[in-house]
Amino acid sequence: MRSKSYYFLLVVLALGLLSGVLFSRTKPNYGLDIKGGIRLTYKMDFSQLTAEQKTDLAGVRSKVITLLINRASGGLGVAEPVVFAKGDDQIIVELPGFSDATKAKEVMGQSARLEYYWARTVNTEINPNRIYTAAREKDQKNPVVNFTRRGSEREIVPGTPEYEAMIKSWDLILSGEDFGAASPTPSGDSTIPHLQFSSSGAPKIKEWTQRHNKAKEMLAAVLDKKVVSIAPIQEGAVISDEGVIQGTYSKEYVAKLCETLNSGALPVDLKEIGTTMVSPSIGQFALAKIITAGMIAFVVIAIFLVSYYAFPGVIALIALLLYVLFTLTALKTAGATFSLAGIAGFILSVGMAVDANILVFERFKEEMAAGKSLRTAIELGFNRALPAIIDSNACTILTSLVLANLGTGPVKGFATTLIIGVLISLFTAFTVTRSLLMFSVGSGLATNPKWFAVERSWFKKFDRKDAEPLTVVEKSKKWFLISAATVVLSIPFFFFGGFKLNVEFRGGYESVYSQGTTSFDSNLITKNLEIGGFKGGNATLATDGTGKQLVYIDVPVTPALKDAANDPARQKLIAAAAGIPDAVPSEFTSMSATLQAETIRNAAIGVVLSSGLVIFYLALRFGIGFGGFAPGMRFGISAIGALLHDILVVFGLAAVFGFIFHWEVSALFLTAMLTIIGFSVHDTIVIFDRIRENLRRPHGGETFGHLVDRSITRSFTRSINTSMTVIVTLFILVFFGTPTPELKFFVVAMMCGIISGTYSSIYNASPILYLWDKMAAAKSGSHATLVGMANVENDRTRIVSTAIGETPQVESTKSGRSYGQVRRRANSSQEKPGWEEID
Numbered sequence: 001m002r003s004k005s006y007y008f009l010l011v012v013l014a015l016g017l018l019s020g021v022l023f024s025r026t027k028p029n030y031g032l033d034i035k036g037g038i039r040l041t042y043k044m045d046f047s048q049l050t051a052e053q054k055t056d057l058a059g060v061r062s063k064v065i066t067l068l069i070n071r072a073s074g075g076l077g078v079a080e081p082v083v084f085a086k087g088d089d090q091i092i093v094e095l096p097g098f099s100d101a102t103k104a105k106e107v108m109g110q111s112a113r114l115e116y117y118w119a120r121t122v123n124t125e126i127n128p129n130r131i132y133t134a135a136r137e138k139d140q141k142n143p144v145v146n147f148t149r150r151g152s153e154r155e156i157v158p159g160t161p162e163y164e165a166m167i168k169s170w171d172l173i174l175s176g177e178d179f180g181a182a183s184p185t186p187s188g189d190s191t192i193p194h195l196q197f198s199s200s201g202a203p204k205i206k207e208w209t210q211r212h213n214k215a216k217e218m219l220a221a222v223l224d225k226k227v228v229s230i231a232p233i234q235e236g237a238v239i240s241d242e243g244v245i246q247g248t249y250s251k252e253y254v255a256k257l258c259e260t261l262n263s264g265a266l267p268v269d270l271k272e273i274g275t276t277m278v279s280p281s282i283g284q285f286a287l288a289k290i291i292t293a294g295m296i297a298f299v300v301i302a303i304f305l306v307s308y309y310a311f312p313g314v315i316a317l318i319a320l321l322l323y324v325l326f327t328l329t330a331l332k333t334a335g336a337t338f339s340l341a342g343i344a345g346f347i348l349s350v351g352m353a354v355d356a357n358i359l360v361f362e363r364f365k366e367e368m369a370a371g372k373s374l375r376t377a378i379e380l381g382f383n384r385a386l387p388a389i390i391d392s393n394a395c396t397i398l399t400s401l402v403l404a405n406l407g408t409g410p411v412k413g414f415a416t417t418l419i420i421g422v423l424i425s426l427f428t429a430f431t432v433t434r435s436l437l438m439f440s441v442g443s444g445l446a447t448n449p450k451w452f453a454v455e456r457s458w459f460k461k462f463d464r465k466d467a468e469p470l471t472v473v474e475k476s477k478k479w480f481l482i483s484a485a486t487v488v489l490s491i492p493f494f495f496f497g498g499f500k501l502n503v504e505f506r507g508g509y510e511s512v513y514s515q516g517t518t519s520f521d522s523n524l525i526t527k528n529l530e531i532g533g534f535k536g537g538n539a540t541l542a543t544d545g546t547g548k549q550l551v552y553i554d555v556p557v558t559p560a561l562k563d564a565a566n567d568p569a570r571q572k573l574i575a576a577a578a579g580i581p582d583a584v585p586s587e588f589t590s591m592s593a594t595l596q597a598e599t600i601r602n603a604a605i606g607v608v609l610s611s612g613l614v615i616f617y618l619a620l621r622f623g624i625g626f627g628g629f630a631p632g633m634r635f636g637i638s639a640i641g642a643l644l645h646d647i648l649v650v651f652g653l654a655a656v657f658g659f660i661f662h663w664e665v666s667a668l669f670l671t672a673m674l675t676i677i678g679f680s681v682h683d684t685i686v687i688f689d690r691i692r693e694n695l696r697r698p699h700g701g702e703t704f705g706h707l708v709d710r711s712i713t714r715s716f717t718r719s720i721n722t723s724m725t726v727i728v729t730l731f732i733l734v735f736f737g738t739p740t741p742e743l744k745f746f747v748v749a750m751m752c753g754i755i756s757g758t759y760s761s762i763y764n765a766s767p768i769l770y771l772w773d774k775m776a777a778a779k780s781g782s783h784a785t786l787v788g789m790a791n792v793e794n795d796r797t798r799i800v801s802t803a804i805g806e807t808p809q810v811e812s813t814k815s816g817r818s819y820g821q822v823r824r825r826a827n828s829s830q831e832k833p834g835w836e837e838i839d
Contacts, residue, residue, distance in 0.1 A: 008435030016322055019329040026332040029080070030096075031339030031413060034287050036280025037078075037096040038104050042270040043594055044089045053267065060267050061085045067264045068093055068108060075107040075259050082337070087598070091270065101277050101588070102566050107256075111224050111266040114179055117170040118208065119218035122147070124232055126215055132156070132166060134218070134230045143247055145220075145227040158226040167222060173208050174201045182261040184254045185244065191254045193245045193261070206240040213237050221245045223257075224269075273594045277567065279512070279586035285545030286340050286739045293737025294347040297729040298324075301354055304725065309361050310453035311446055312437065316357040319432040323353050326424050331417065340743055341668055342413030344733060348750070349421030351729035352396070352679070355722040356429035359385040359686065362718045368454045374441045382434055388689035389429070391621055393422050395685065396678035398617060399610040403674050406602040411671050418675070459717050469709035470716070476767035483645045483764055486756070490652025498659030499651075500538055502666045502742075503589060505603075507596035508556040511571045513583035514544060520551040522662055525578045529555060532577030539578070540662045540741040550586075552741055553578055554664060557593075603670045607647070610677045611640050618685075622692060631789055634772050635692075639684045642757075642765035646680045647673060649756040650749050663745040672749035679750075680757030683723060684765040687715045691766070695790040704773050704787050708766050716762070723758040727751060 032039055044064065046054065053060055065083045072081030072095055082094040093108055121131045132147045135155065146155040147166065156163050178201025185194035197205055209219075213233045221229040231246040233239075249257075301320070305313035327346065331338070364381030372380065396418065403415035440446040472479070493499070503510050513520075522539040529537030534555040542550045555561070555574055564570045571585040591599075615636035623632020650673065657663045690711040698707060730751035738744035776784045783789070 006439065008431055009439055012322070012432050012435060016325065019322075019325050022333055023325060023329040026329070028332055028338050029335055030283075030287070031337045031342065031410065032082075032094050032096055032276070032278050032283075033340050033410060034280075034283040034338070035096040036278050036283055037094065037098050038101055039095075039274075039276040039278070040093040040104065040108055040272065041086075041274030041595060042091045042093070042109065043273050044091060045269040045271060046089065049268065057088070061091070064091060064266055064268060064270075067266055071107055071260070071263045074263055075256075076104060090273075090598075097280070099277070101275060105272065105275070107260065109270055109272055110260055111269050112260045112263065113176065113224060113265040113269075114261060115172060115222045116174040116178075116205065117167065117172055117220045117222055118212065119170050119220040119230055121166065121169050122218045122220070122230065124216055124218055134227075143228055143249055143253065145230050147227075164225060167220075167225065167227070170220065173219075174204055176265055176267075177201075178204060179261070179265075182258040184251070184258055187244070190248055191251045192247065192249060193254050193257055194242065195244065195261075196242050197240070202240050205243065206238060209233055209237060209239045228257075271594075273592040275567065275588070275590045277588040282512070282544055282550070282587065282740070283340070286743070287343070288545070289739050290340060290343050290347070290733070290737040290743075293733045293735075294343070294350070296736055297347060297732045298350060300728055300732065301351065301725055304728075305354065305357075308453070308456060308721075309357075310456070311440075311451040312357075312361050312364070312453075315433055315436045315440070316354065316361070318436065319357065319428045320350065320353060322432055323421075323425055323428040324350065326428065327421050330420055330424065334420075336416055336420075337413050339410040339413040340740070341410035341671065341746065342417045344737070344743065344747060345414040345417040346421060347729060347733060347737070348675075348726065349418055349425065351726040353421065353425035353428065354725045355392070355682070356385070356389045356425060357433055358721045358725070359389055359718055360429065360433070362721070364452075365454050365457075366714075368449065368452065374447065374449065374452070375438070378434075378437050378441065382430065384693070386430075387621075387692075388686050389426070391618070391689065392682035392685040393426060394617060395614050395681045396422050396675075398613045399674045399678035402606050402610045402613070403671055406606050407667065407671065411667050414668075414671050414675075457717055458720060469706065469713040471709060472712050472763060473705045473708050473767050473770040476771065479763035479767060483760065487645070487648045487652055490649075490656050493652070493655035493659045496655075496659050498655035498657075500658040500662065500664040502664035503554055503591040503596075504599045504667050505596060505665060506536075506556065507591050507593045508554060509561060509570060509574065509591075510552060510554045510587075510589040511574050511585055512587040513551050513553065513571075513575060513580060513585050514548045515551075515580060515583040516548065519549050520580070522551065525551060525553065525580065526662070528579040529553070529577055533558060533560075534574075534577055537578075538662055538664060540664065542739060542741050544739075551578075551580070551583070599667060603673075606670060606674050607677070610674050611643065614643075614677065614681050615640055618681075618688075622688065631786065634769060634776075634786070635688050638765050638769040638772060639681050639688070641768045642684055642760035643677055643680050645760045645764055646676055646753050646756040650676060650753045653752050654745075654749065657745065657748065661741075663741055666742050666745075668742055668746040669749055672746050672753065675750055676753030676757060679726065679754050680760065683719055683757055683761035686719055686722065687712055687761060687766055688769075690715045691769070695786055698787060698790065704785060705770055707787070708770050712762055712766055719758060719762060723754060726754055727758075730754070 044061070046057065046060070049060065065085065068083045068091065069081055072078045072083065072093065076095060076098055078095045078098050080096055082092075082096070084092055086092050095104055098104060119132075119134075123130045123133050129150075131150055133150070135146045135148065144158055146157050147163070148155055149162075156166065174197070178198055180196035180198045180201075182196070183194050184191045213235055216232040216235060218230055218232055220227050229245045229247045298320075302317050305316050305320075307313070309316065327349070331346075336342070360381045362381075363385045364377050367377035367380045368374070400415045400419045400422070404412055404419070407415060446452075520539070520541055522541050525539035526537060529539070537553065537555040539554075540552045542552065544550055553574055555577075561570050561573060564573060567588050567590070568585070570590075571588055572581075575581050575583050575585065615633065618636035618639055619629050619632035621632070622635035623629045654663070654665055654669065658665075691708055694707050694711050699710075702710075730747050733747045734744060734751065738747050773785050773787075777788075781788075783792075
């Protein structure tokens, strides 16, 4: 055993040194909300694809991503652009450090699909009586050819159905792969685009010009459904390997056009459905705040571990330091993006990483109180805490996987961080903590039981083996009424307009403003927005790193905003309506109805899918040994029943906080809800695991209600301690590390959900399981109860044990009840031969 501990210590030391080297050599990749920049969300239009292309949509998406990355790095000069697909038809483009939203949209949103058409319905010198007449280009910086229809003076402009129908009536000559490189070429006093044709395009254009040059037919250059040039083919002219786009253009336009064409044409059209412009100053301030909060939280957790658990707490602190090093190194090495939400997720994971150690230490203290030696108590503590730790963390990973697949940007970063953190916390708890403890005891460095603070407890009367259990299930009506009251009290705030959805859920615009040292009045701004025609507008206050107050204004889409020339113009309109025309705008976000609908759909799918996965997992895990999947569903659905209370509580508090602070429900709120699902079930599993364990070794003549109460009582300290470390971490984040309203609401929602989850895991989940079992007994008899099914399994275990020569022994207690406890040989060489009792 000692050599094994030494081996693990060497492995941990090697990993620590390797992580330290990698950590020092790798720079963190900060997200857009920290570095500042622009995020564009596009919807891909697959309608123009060929039948062959539609069979390979994954390939189409991959090509779009590659081309957009090239445009961002080449056309915009962004050093580290991030482009990724979301769902089947959306593309997210993040441009860190870039601030010109208009230019970004021009470069990234264009399909850059240049096409040559025979404009057979446009008047020519030889055929002057056709349907359409081409007008001259009016703007050299953005040349577009308009048309008029015969008999009408009204101009037909791009974007109208008639303009698109006109182009469709023409004959396509060249497109896509038919073009080669483009370059600016001097032409008199101006510059024109010079084009090379590819091996497929050259013969096509040559054949067409030879056939139509005598008639001087019109050749139109169409870029992204806009005619940028139209001119007749001169008599006798033949185009083959190269050509030019005729017209009068500015040098800037030609340079940008050639750059766009050379970056490659997108195989699909992109429709902009969302834009976010982030200020770097706000992000840097928020980063400093959240890191400070994380350091404070770590110190508080360290003090708790050492003061409450003594020497094991010191070991846990060492493991926690290694956890921080391992996790940050893994995230940096993998190129993970550190968003504000992702960093908050990491800090939360530090609080959660302590949970495994707490569960182990509390079980260790029970074994020590039962008279076990240090070595045996440590081994049993780890072994008996393992099922609860695995099950609870598995549920957290399941909900985080849902988040990672449904979310984007900050949400995805949070989920990824949490998953990596949970996996590494399992490693540090069962490798680092265990090997250090076993080495310390085995080497003689720590053999004094007083160093392990066995007697230290918040609730000493609950930790005694003979303690009278809490009466929980017998008073289930009382606990259910308290739970109902916490939900009902918040209902009026929904009718008062407290539950507010941000632009991600309802579509619209969000703009952030600062105004010197003058304070904003959120109520007055909201009232001004209503008067100014922005019904449903909302204002939320915050501060930046210089002490200036910020106001976050959300408004719905209106015709005036929709028709505004650009985002800065929209920001001016919003500020004027809000009564703060002189305020300085910074960040800006726009969301279309398309993105709004998807966000709402993802929110519903996320909650339902996460709950379903948790039920299924718990049914499998707890069904083993109790009659299979169906009885296991009792555990899973009971856990979700308690979780439903937590979800309703958090939604109710969202209405309360929205009424008081004007906070809005965003995608990060969805993240909080799914995190609550994982953590609320985490606490429930701790108790359910003890119920499962006690069902395998029930007291003789004990009712299921008494068994549940006994399980809750023996798990009470563990439940409080595991939740407390996370709640304290979130509490510190609320007051020291969340400068933006969205981030603060995100953390507050999680904190409230976990507090509610701690209550519901004790006072809702177990009573629901008890009542369900009681109904099963009334309907099908005692054999259908969990105790009945456990007895069948226990009898089977006795038969198997007898067959292999290990007859289970039954021992009477002073109360006259038999415990029916299976005894096993001690697994430690230091223990005296004999049997040890398992409780």
